[in-house]
Amino acid sequence: xxxxxxxxxxxxxxxxxxxxxxxxxxxxxxxxxVLGKRFMVVALTFFAIGGFLSMLIRAQLATPHSAFIGPEIxxxxxxxxGTVMMFLFAIPMFEGFVIYMLPKMLGARxxxxxxxxxxxxxxxxxxGMILIGAMLAGVAPDSGWFMYTPLSxxxxxxxxxxxxxxxGITFVEISAVTAAIEIFVSILKMRAPGMALxxxxxxxxxxxxxSGMMIVGFPPLILGSILLELERAFDLPFFDPTRGGxxxxxxxxxxxxxxxxVYIIFLPAAGALSTIIPVFAQRxxxxxxxxxxxxxxxxxxxxxxxxxxMFTVGIPxxxxxxxxxxxxxxxxxxxxxxxxxxxTLASGKPKWDVPMLYVFGFFFVFVxxxxxxxxxxxxxxxxxxxxxxxxxxxxxxxxxxxxxxPMLAGIYHWMPHISGRQSLYRLSVPAFWLIFSGxxxxxxxxxxxxxxxxxxxxxxxxxxxxxxxxxxxxxxGGFILTMGFALVLADMVLQxxxxxxxxxxxxxxxxxxxxxxTPPPSYNFAAIPRIDIRADGLEPARIGPVQAGGAGYLGFAxxxxxxxxGVDMATGAPEHVMILPRRTYLPLWTALATAxxxxxxxxxxxxxxxxxxxxxxxxxxxWPASLGQxxxxxxxxIGMGEKAPLDVECxxxxxxxxxxxxxxxxxTLFASLLFGGLFLLVVAPNWxxxxxxxxxxxxxxxxxxxxALAGGASLLARRANGRGGRGGPWLLATxxxxxxxxxxxxxxALALPEPTAHARQAVILALISYGALHCxxxxxxxxxxxxxxxxxxxxxxxxxEMVLAWLWNLYAGAAxxxxxxxxxxxxxxxxxx
Amino acid sequence: xxxxxxxxxxxxxAGFTLWSAAFVLLYAxxxxxxxxxxxxxxxxxxxxxYLASLLPLAWLALRRPYxxxxxxxxLSRAALWANRAALGAGIxxxxxxxxxxxCL
Numbered sequence: 001x002x003x004x005x006x007x008x009x010x011x012x013x014x015x016x017x018x019x020x021x022x023x024x025x026x027x028x029x030x031x032x033x034v035l036g037k038r039f040m041v042v043a044l045t046f047f048a049i050g051g052f053l054s055m056l057i058r059a060q061l062a063t064p065h066s067a068f069i070g071p072e073i074x075x076x077x078x079x080x081x082g083t084v085m086m087f088l089f090a091i092p093m094f095e096g097f098v099i100y101m102l103p104k105m106l107g108a109r110x111x112x113x114x115x116x117x118x119x120x121x122x123x124x125x126x127x128g129m130i131l132i133g134a135m136l137a138g139v140a141p142d143s144g145w146f147m148y149t150p151l152s153x154x155x156x157x158x159x160x161x162x163x164x165x166x167x168g169i170t171f172v173e174i175s176a177v178t179a180a181i182e183i184f185v186s187i188l189k190m191r192a193p194g195m196a197l198x199x200x201x202x203x204x205x206x207x208x209x210x211s212g213m214m215i216v217g218f219p220p221l222i223l224g225s226i227l228l229e230l231e232r233a234f235d236l237p238f239f240d241p242t243r244g245g246x247x248x249x250x251x252x253x254x255x256x257x258x259x260x261x262v263y264i265i266f267l268p269a270a271g272a273l274s275t276i277i278p279v280f281a282q283r284x285x286x287x288x289x290x291x292x293x294x295x296x297x298x299x300x301x302x303x304x305x306x307x308x309x310m311f312t313v314g315i316p317x318x319x320x321x322x323x324x325x326x327x328x329x330x331x332x333x334x335x336x337x338x339x340x341x342x343x344t345l346a347s348g349k350p351k352w353d354v355p356m357l358y359v360f361g362f363f364f365v366f367v368x369x370x371x372x373x374x375x376x377x378x379x380x381x382x383x384x385x386x387x388x389x390x391x392x393x394x395x396x397x398x399x400x401x402x403x404x405x406p407m408l409a410g411i412y413h414w415m416p417h418i419s420g421r422q423s424l425y426r427l428s429v430p431a432f433w434l435i436f437s438g439x440x441x442x443x444x445x446x447x448x449x450x451x452x453x454x455x456x457x458x459x460x461x462x463x464x465x466x467x468x469x470x471x472x473x474x475x476x477g478g479f480i481l482t483m484g485f486a487l488v489l490a491d492m493v494l495q496x497x498x499x500x501x502x503x504x505x506x507x508x509x510x511x512x513x514x515x516x517x518t519p520p521p522s523y524n525f526a527a528i529p530r531i532d533i534r535a536d537g538l539e540p541a542r543i544g545p546v547q548a549g550g551a552g553y554l555g556f557a558x559x560x561x562x563x564x565x566g567v568d569m570a571t572g573a574p575e576h577v578m579i580l581p582r583r584t585y586l587p588l589w590t591a592l593a594t595a596x597x598x599x600x601x602x603x604x605x606x607x608x609x610x611x612x613x614x615x616x617x618x619x620x621x622x623w624p625a626s627l628g629q630x631x632x633x634x635x636x637x638i639g640m641g642e643k644a645p646l647d648v649e650c651x652x653x654x655x656x657x658x659x660x661x662x663x664x665x666x667x668t669l670f671a672s673l674l675f676g677g678l679f680l681l682v683v684a685p686n687w688x689x690x691x692x693x694x695x696x697x698x699x700x701x702x703x704x705x706x707x708a709l710a711g712g713a714s715l716l717a718r719r720a721n722g723r724g725g726r727g728g729p730w731l732l733a734t735x736x737x738x739x740x741x742x743x744x745x746x747x748x749a750l751a752l753p754e755p756t757a758h759a760r761q762a763v764i765l766a767l768i769s770y771g772a773l774h775c776x777x778x779x780x781x782x783x784x785x786x787x788x789x790x791x792x793x794x795x796x797x798x799x800x801e802m803v804l805a806w807l808w809n810l811y812a813g814a815a816x817x818x819x820x821x822x823x824x825x826x827x828x829x830x831x832x833x
Numbered sequence: 834x835x836x837x838x839x840x841x842x843x844x845x846x847a848g849f850t851l852w853s854a855a856f857v858l859l860y861a862x863x864x865x866x867x868x869x870x871x872x873x874x875x876x877x878x879x880x881x882x883y884l885a886s887l888l889p890l891a892w893l894a895l896r897r898p899y900x901x902x903x904x905x906x907x908l909s910r911a912a913l914w915a916n917r918a919a920l921g922a923g924i925x926x927x928x929x930x931x932x933x934x935x936c937l
Contacts, residue, residue: 196903196904197904197908198903198904199904289907289911290911293911293912293914293915293918296845296846296849296911296915297849297915297919297922300849300850300852300853300919301849301922304852304856304926316863316933316936316937317929317933317935317937318863318879318930318933318934318935319863319864321929321933322926322927325926325928325929326856326926329922329925329926568838569838570838570842570904570908571904682864682868683864683868
């Protein structure tokens with residue numbers, strides 16, 4: 001492996017393994033550089049669509065009594081503007097950036113699950129197309145981007161408008177949850193050897209916390225969307241107060257996601273700022289450890305604020321005080337970061353360049369948004385301006401200040417990395433001033449119209465309330481803002497076409513992504529460097545040529561395999577060699593099958609939907625077919641005179657960690673369902689005068705026993721395999737146990753009287769379904785393990801499949817306990833104590 | 834990953850994990866007390882839970898950081914500040930259980 005080879009020859013060997021073919025072969029790409037760029041291009045396209053919609057909104061509101069577009073179309077437009085900007089632009093944009101950049105910053109050759117990246121991209125694209133297609137067909141969602149019930153329920157939105165949102169967004173969110181797990185795992189396990197956690201650039205810390213937030217933040221929204229779609233499609237009354245449901249449950253589930261979502265969007269942008277500011281301040285970031293503590297604090301506190309979106313729904317003072325205090329408190333960790341950035345600039349030798357213009361824009365706009373956020377955290381003020389344009393002003397100052405300005409700074413900072421060219425800067429400066437002045441002219445006025453009482457979401461307003469000139473100037477500002485963005489777009493095109501070439505690291509940045517060639521090769525690093533100092537104080541110009549020459553880890557092409565390093569989570573010590581899957585069309589086919597499920601649901605072909613789900617499942621089962629080893633290889637050469645085992649022979653590989661993260665995500669969804677059931681039981685109207693349900697609870701007990709036995713059998717299978725014995729029979733016992741559990745749960749569901757009559761039965765049905773689905777999943781994982789075992793992919797050292805079967809069966813059994821407990825509690829409601 | 838490394842990493846999120854658990858518990862107790870009319874016992878239960886939740890937070894906030902080499906030292910110093918922030922957040926955010934109207 002270690003005979004000398006010329007850099008050019010090494011490049012050709014690696015490029016042949018990692019490259020994406022041209023033509024139709026592009027659709028088979030699983031490369032993070034390609035997919036990251038695709039994510040960003042599609043996200044920017046949606047940003048343009050969302051921006052166009054905002055111009056229609058401002059055209060409508062420019063003058064009183066406007067007849068430009070009617071209220072029905074206006075409702076669709078403002079709903080789609082919010083939906084597109086939040087779900088189709090902001091989240092995918094940072095996902096794309098992180099997918100492109102993170103492996104390069106951390107010294108990896110790709111993300112942990114390249115095919116999952118591709119699958120997520122296709123889900124995002126197809127889901128977004130469903131939403132945009134519906135808008136062009138005139139049936140876009142029209143209940144506001146937060147889809148409040150009962151407005152979005154079947155009686156008040158009888159068409160498919162709300163279904164488009166619920167199904168389209170859930171489809172898109174597949175990309176967010178897959179990205180969350182992948183980012184989390186990649187940061188923890190896929191860094192350059194030597195890069196301990198405390199040597200990571202701050203961007204990685206920001207993304208570690210953000211991905212953790214996504215893992216527990218998105219499930220409540222996904223659950224809410226599933227429950228509302230079940231209500232709309234099958235009349236299960238989770239949110240119908242006349243049948244024991246409660247519209248407030250939707251608000252809780254939505255904002256349990258919705259408020260952390262703001263921070264999920266802000267934190268990656270803050271990570272970009274923490275990377276860019278030190279470059280232009282020409283010194284390392286101030287307060288590295290304080291910022292880590294602040295990010296962790298923000299991540300958690302942001303989950304304690306959700307009710308501040310619901311201050312006016314009638315919540316006791318004590319609960320209001322909790323959420324008000326937490327809402328104000330989150331300003332402190334935010335301020336820690338802002339003062340660290342200011343301190344870095346103040347104590348460095350700042351140089352003024354285009355990215356810094358946008359950093360200035362961030363400081364100005366975001367601080368105003370933060371201050372109005374503290375105002376809105378106060379219950380009396382919040383009550384006064386609730387649902388007015390003041391809130392519109394605040395959220396735009398926070399989101400544009402906290403995401404769009406840093407994104408523009410990032411575009412100007414990192415675009416040379418993508419294009420290999422530097423901007424000529426003829427347009428970027430006037431573009432900034434148009435965006436900055438246009439933004440403030442548009443949205444500062446909304447503070448005033450809001451304080452004067454102008455409500456959100458109205459399509460017209462009378463002319464004698466003093467709102468006229470403010471709205472007109474706001475609309476003029478909106479068009480100035482758009483001109484600024486058009487100039488940025490033109491500048492980007494010109495940079496790609498006419499920008500000047502540069503050698504390496506044009507900003508004298510000190511992070512590892514600048515050690516790659518620019519534009520980067522498909523494999524990022526010909527050899528992975530060892531990092532012995534903090535990775536925001538490196539010399540990319542020195543590291544680059546060394547790694548390109550093959551000096552470092554894995555500086556060779558071996559057996560046509562896509563290899564990169566897996567490291568110890570904390571210390572970054574080399575731990576194993578990861579073999580990543582190569583290009584394939586499977587993610588595209590799987591996403592198409594998933595799309596068929598969502599489209600069948602959308603158009604009411606409910607009998608066809610299971611076939612889409614089944615096709616998706618079968619295709620997923622094909623994914624591992626080409627992975628794994630049929631014999632134990634032991635430690636292999638990794639360069640630098642060191643050896644490490646392959647990932648399949650390592651207990652703590654990324655598959656195991658990713659499945660643990662997926663279980664946490666799944667458990668969060670389940671906890672949200674338990675919360676929903678308890679919330680309805682305790683708070684919802686129309687639960688008085690009920691009688692206990694006549695349910696054969698022995699079936700529940702038998703199902704639990706079968707699932708517990710299956711969990712035990714999966715543990716014995718793992719142990720037997722670990723000792724070199726036969727795990728197969730125990731895996732088969734696991735499958736049989738879970739089949740029995742599913743059968744019992746199906747019988748229990750069939751015995752449930754009238755699930756549509758009351759929320760109690762609807763919740764019980766949801767709990768039984770969840771339990772049955774997970775018992776089925778446990779059985780499937782055990783069956784998959786048996787198949788892999790029979791094919792020779794499993795041994796005492798290669799036991800990933802056994803661990804996964806055990807994990808999912810353990811979870812299935814554990815989840816049944818609270819599920820069945822709540823079922824019993826609900827079934828007994830109304831019994832005499 | 835060695836044990837000190839794991840401990841340092843767990844410590845980083847321990848304070849706010851406890852804070853989150855206490856937040857959920859207090860919010861649930863507030864709702865249950867109102868729904869099932871716990872009357873005069875409601876506030877003492879809330880205050881008791883509040884004080885009990887501060888004990889582990891205070892313990893975490895006062896722990897000496899590891900000085901056993903990197904990355905534990907840096908991680909545990911960041912953890913110390915995060916845990917002190919969690920204690921402060923706990924004191925401030927949960928304080929209203931001592932005076933705010935519970936069910937109105």
